[in-house]
Amino acid sequence: MSWYALPANVPWLTLAVVIPLSGALLVALTPAVARRVIKQLGVLASVITLALVLVIIGGFQQGVGNLHLQFEELRQWVPAVGISYHLGVDGLSLFLLGLNALLFLIAVLVTSSAAPRLKQFILLLLILEAATAGILLSLDLILFYVFWEAMLVPLYFLIGVWGEGQRVYAAFKFLIYTVFGSFAMLVAILAVAAITFAQTGQLSFDWTVLVQHPASGVWHLPLNLGEIGIPQLLFLGFALAFAIKMPLFPLHTWLPAAYTASPIPVVIVFAGLVSKLGAYGFLRFNLSLFPDAAHSLGPALAVLATTGILYGAFMALVQTDLKRLVAYASMSHLGFIGLGIFAGNLLGIEGALVQMVNHGVIIAALFLIVGMIERRSGTRDRAQLRGLGASAPAFAALFLVISLAALGLPGLNGFTGEFLIMLGAWTAFVPMAVGAGIGVILAAWYVLRFYQGSFQEAPPQPAGFGEMRVADAGVLAPLLALMIVIGVSPAFFPAAVEATVKALPVLLR
Amino acid sequence: MTINLNGIGIDYGAILPELIVTGTAIVVLFLDLIIPARRRGWLAAVSIAGLLAALVASIPLWGQSRAAFGDTVVADSLAAFFNVLLIVISILTVLISPRFLRALDLDYGEYYILVLGATAGMMLLAAATSLMTIFLGIELLSISLYVLSGFARTALRSQESAMKYLLLGGFATGFLLYGMALIYGATGSTTLRGIAAFTTASGLGASSNVLLLLGIGFLSVGLAFKASAAPFHMWTPDVYEGAPTLVTTFMSVATKSAAFAAIGRVFIATFPSIASRWYFPLALIAIFSLFIGNLVAITQDNLKRMLAYSGIAHAGYILLGILPGTAEGFSATLFYIAAYAVMNFGAFAVVTALGAGGDRTADLSYWRGLFYRRPFLATVMTIFMLSLAGIPPTVGFFAKLFVFRALVDAQIWAPLIVAVIMTIVSFYYYLRVIVVMLAAPDEAAVEKERVGISTGTVIGAAAAATIILGIFPAVVLNWATHAASVHF
Numbered sequence: 001m002s003w004y005a006l007p008a009n010v011p012w013l014t015l016a017v018v019i020p021l022s023g024a025l026l027v028a029l030t031p032a033v034a035r036r037v038i039k040q041l042g043v044l045a046s047v048i049t050l051a052l053v054l055v056i057i058g059g060f061q062q063g064v065g066n067l068h069l070q071f072e073e074l075r076q077w078v079p080a081v082g083i084s085y086h087l088g089v090d091g092l093s094l095f096l097l098g099l100n101a102l103l104f105l106i107a108v109l110v111t112s113s114a115a116p117r118l119k120q121f122i123l124l125l126l127i128l129e130a131a132t133a134g135i136l137l138s139l140d141l142i143l144f145y146v147f148w149e150a151m152l153v154p155l156y157f158l159i160g161v162w163g164e165g166q167r168v169y170a171a172f173k174f175l176i177y178t179v180f181g182s183f184a185m186l187v188a189i190l191a192v193a194a195i196t197f198a199q200t201g202q203l204s205f206d207w208t209v210l211v212q213h214p215a216s217g218v219w220h221l222p223l224n225l226g227e228i229g230i231p232q233l234l235f236l237g238f239a240l241a242f243a244i245k246m247p248l249f250p251l252h253t254w255l256p257a258a259y260t261a262s263p264i265p266v267v268i269v270f271a272g273l274v275s276k277l278g279a280y281g282f283l284r285f286n287l288s289l290f291p292d293a294a295h296s297l298g299p300a301l302a303v304l305a306t307t308g309i310l311y312g313a314f315m316a317l318v319q320t321d322l323k324r325l326v327a328y329a330s331m332s333h334l335g336f337i338g339l340g341i342f343a344g345n346l347l348g349i350e351g352a353l354v355q356m357v358n359h360g361v362i363i364a365a366l367f368l369i370v371g372m373i374e375r376r377s378g379t380r381d382r383a384q385l386r387g388l389g390a391s392a393p394a395f396a397a398l399f400l401v402i403s404l405a406a407l408g409l410p411g412l413n414g415f416t417g418e419f420l421i422m423l424g425a426w427t428a429f430v431p432m433a434v435g436a437g438i439g440v441i442l443a444a445w446y447v448l449r450f451y452q453g454s455f456q457e458a459p460p461q462p463a464g465f466g467e468m469r470v471a472d473a474g475v476l477a478p479l480l481a482l483m484i485v486i487g488v489s490p491a492f493f494p495a496a497v498e499a500t501v502k503a504l505p506v507l508l509r
Numbered sequence: 510m511t512i513n514l515n516g517i518g519i520d521y522g523a524i525l526p527e528l529i530v531t532g533t534a535i536v537v538l539f540l541d542l543i544i545p546a547r548r549r550g551w552l553a554a555v556s557i558a559g560l561l562a563a564l565v566a567s568i569p570l571w572g573q574s575r576a577a578f579g580d581t582v583v584a585d586s587l588a589a590f591f592n593v594l595l596i597v598i599s600i601l602t603v604l605i606s607p608r609f610l611r612a613l614d615l616d617y618g619e620y621y622i623l624v625l626g627a628t629a630g631m632m633l634l635a636a637a638t639s640l641m642t643i644f645l646g647i648e649l650l651s652i653s654l655y656v657l658s659g660f661a662r663t664a665l666r667s668q669e670s671a672m673k674y675l676l677l678g679g680f681a682t683g684f685l686l687y688g689m690a691l692i693y694g695a696t697g698s699t700t701l702r703g704i705a706a707f708t709t710a711s712g713l714g715a716s717s718n719v720l721l722l723l724g725i726g727f728l729s730v731g732l733a734f735k736a737s738a739a740p741f742h743m744w745t746p747d748v749y750e751g752a753p754t755l756v757t758t759f760m761s762v763a764t765k766s767a768a769f770a771a772i773g774r775v776f777i778a779t780f781p782s783i784a785s786r787w788y789f790p791l792a793l794i795a796i797f798s799l800f801i802g803n804l805v806a807i808t809q810d811n812l813k814r815m816l817a818y819s820g821i822a823h824a825g826y827i828l829l830g831i832l833p834g835t836a837e838g839f840s841a842t843l844f845y846i847a848a849y850a851v852m853n854f855g856a857f858a859v860v861t862a863l864g865a866g867g868d869r870t871a872d873l874s875y876w877r878g879l880f881y882r883r884p885f886l887a888t889v890m891t892i893f894m895l896s897l898a899g900i901p902p903t904v905g906f907f908a909k910l911f912v913f914r915a916l917v918d919a920q921i922w923a924p925l926i927v928a929v930i931m932t933i934v935s936f937y938y939y940l941r942v943i944v945v946m947l948a949a950p951d952e953a954a955v956e957k958e959r960v961g962i963s964t965g966t967v968i969g970a971a972a973a974a975t976i977i978l979g980i981f982p983a984v985v986l987n988w989a990t991h992a993a994s995v996h997f
Contacts, residue, residue, distance in 0.1 A: 186910075
């Protein structure tokens with residue numbers, strides 16, 4: 001894809017982490033009363049980050065580099081215990097990095113400059129952006145873990161302080177779930193490194209090293225309770241952390257509370273990006289470090305993913321609160337991504353990668369729409385909204401495009417990923433593909449009912465619903481553009497990441 | 510009878526830091542007589558000057574190996590490591606003291622003398638290589654702390670705390686001394702080097718020498734008491750709660766550090782040849798501490814008590830690093846001690862800073878909505894809680910990581926699994942503090958008083974160090990590794 005070659009002596013990826021952090025520092029130094037300056041600083045930092053990330057994407061060369069990694073940066077960090085500062089980008093992380101920068105820009109843009117404690121809000125958003133970028137770029141497992149946990153703290157405060165309803169409860173529940181999973185992952189990380197150390201004598205937490213020495217062996221349970229493969233055990237350690245973050249059924253119970261409590265700018269990045277980091281973790285670590293375990297445990301996880309698709313869809317059907325509806329829709333769609341990943345074949349994984357970007361774009365747009373509706377009408381209750389299309393036709397038109405993308409209409413982006421995933425699932429396990437198909441039908445049901453119910457039937461209620469403004473449309477524009485571009489050139493994304501996906505260890509076994 | 514002192518290696522240079530701190534205490538004692546009451550701030554200034562001088566004097570000890578005074582003390586990197594740590598804790602304590610002593614109407618010069626005395630005792634303990642000097646160090650620090658715990662003379666709780674500490678501490682000292690006597694009886698030597706030589710020479714015989722093993726057992730009880738490791742922790746919550754918070758801040762981190770310096774010297778340096786004998790009891794103490802500390806902390810509604818139990822739990826983590834008996838484990842222990850000192854000092858200092866708000870400020874209910882009333886204190890407290898829980902990017906994360914890694918490498922599984930599960934349990938009570946601070950305040954904001962420049966700076970510096978060391982742990986780890994290497 002590469003359109004140009006970037007100079008190699010610039011730490012491009014470090015910049016992607018450092019620029020948001022510098023923005024946060026500048027915001028921290030600005031007096032809290034200078035609200036406009038604070039917001040402009042936030043926008044500026046996000047715009048620069050987005051520009052930088054686009055430059056990186058443009059300069060990415062497919063099929064080049066050690067393990068297809070590019071812009072690698074490797075420095076010692078804590079050499080005594082084999083921890084390094086190792087960044088790199090490949091087909092798995094490239095487009096998510098772009099999504100990251102885009103969604104954070106939108107989140108900052110839609111933050112009202114009259115919001116309470118604006119300074120701290122923007123500050124935490126920028127720190128969160130740095131952490132999520134770090135997660136996508138880290139190639140050292142400890143570094144990854146540090147960013148993974150660092151993401152948690154700003155997110156916790158963004159929900160706990162600026163949220164609505166049971167915000168403190170929701171934030172705490174999310175926090176407890178996540179740290180529990182993270183710690184399982186930390187133990188697995190230590191064990192992976194220890195096992196590799198025993199095999200090779202090389203002390204390292206480096207993904208590029210570990211990926212070449214897949215763990216093996218069997219652990220005999222005490223008291224003759226049987227035996228369990230060590231790769232399977234380690235796989236589960238990582239899987240717990242990622243399954244909670246995604247979330248995979250039945251570890252999703254924190255999700256409705258957390259998404260509903262989050263303010264709109266936060267839920268955009270939370271549902272649009274953070275949830276995908278769980279899926280990314282599966283690809284980067286579970287499928288790469290433990291390919292055998294991925295094959296043996298994949299079917300079970302695919303069942304959970306399919307259950308999640310159906311569960312999320314049914315729950316979305318019965319919601320009256322639009323924000324909760326979109327929250328469950330998000331969960332249902334993430335089930336598709338999980339299904340593609342656990343299908344363990346090229347089509348499924350490519351579909352999952354494409355769908356990760358699609359899901360981020362669609363869910364962010366849906367939450368934006370919900371936020372706009374709430375701001376105009378003062379309610380999110382489906383029963384109190386009717387016929388809004390009459391007073392806001394342009395709003396209705398944009399919303400229709402987003403709805404169609406969400407339900408997977410061919411020609412828009414949602415279709416591309418879902419189709420690939422279903423093809424992959426079909427070759428792996430037919431019943432799951434059927435379940436996923438039912439999920440698509442249900443999605444059409446709840447999305448269209450949302451659209452028709454609130455925008456079509458007359459008479460309009462509440463009266464005086466405001467039309468789409470230029471600023472609102474401007475925020476939606478990049479998302480809509482992506483929906484159409486990905487929809488009409490469906491081969492673009494899969495082709496751009498193909499080299500990395502084909503080299504995934506899980507596909508080589 | 511004349512005693513020839515020439516042959517035993519009188520070397521004042523080797524104990525120069527201890528001498529300076531002791532000398533400063535004496536100077537402050539006399540200054541207190543001539544300085545008028547309202548100028549007591551000068552006593553703090555003189556104390557800090559003396560401590561800084563001792564800090565400078567400690568640095569040349571780095572890299573040396575100077576046994577002195579008949580092999581009873583040593584000036585080596587390990588001693589220097591602890592000297593620096595203890596002196597820094599002491600300086601920070603003195604820095605935040607004047608304001609709160611005045612607020613509590615406890616502004617007496619004796620306070621500084623006792624802090625300096627305790628510091629000198631702790632430094633001596635870290636440098637001690639003989640049972641006699643270990644005892645001297647422990648007594649010096651203990652007696653100073655007994656008085657300090659009861660420093661709020663008019664408060665009943667403070668008196669109760671001092672009384673408990675004194676009685677139980679005296680009991681523990683009895684164990685300690687008895688253990689020392691037995692070890693001397695078994696080995697015929699009071700210096701650690703002599704004892705180590707005996708155990709190595711007698712080979713397998715040492716591990717079935719009942720007298721010696723009993724002695725080590727009693728000695729461990731005395732040391733575990735000072736480190737507040739379970740099941741010898743009973744005094745900790747009551748004393749921490751009753752003592753003036755300022756004193757608790759100091760002793761919670763300094764005493765534990767010094768006690769672990771002695772534990773390290775005793776178990777790592779003196780008895781490696783009979784490690785199979787002490788491994789199991791020590792592992793048991795560690796596991797007990799992890800269980801009791803973490804589980805009971807959940808039920809505490811008073812922050813000082815909660816931090817006391819958390820301190821017991823952390824004693825367990827620190828002990829885990831001793832278990833493998835490896836250089837890697839010991840350096841992880843040293844790193845953990847330094848990390849614990851930074852974060853726990855910070856946490857208690859925040860409690861101290863809030864203490865001026867009244868009697869019940871350590872109750873968790875008082876902390877409701879603190880983020881909205883006192884954003885600075887709430888923010889730094891969040892950092893300390895995250896660090897104590899071991900969540901990156903804080904120093905507490907690397908402390909746990911290094912200890913766990915040492916256990917994984919030594920293939921010590923059972924204590925590791927307990928530690929991991931208990932760490933997850935600990936998230937609950939550390940994060941609960943953050944949750945409480947975030948909850949909407951019951952009533953409107955009431956307080957406006959400021960933290961004070963010196964206190965604010967100290968707490969802010971501790972918070973900054975917690976994060977900076979959580980991002981760049983390599984420097985301190987290298988120091989810890991070097992300090993640990995003196996016994997390998």
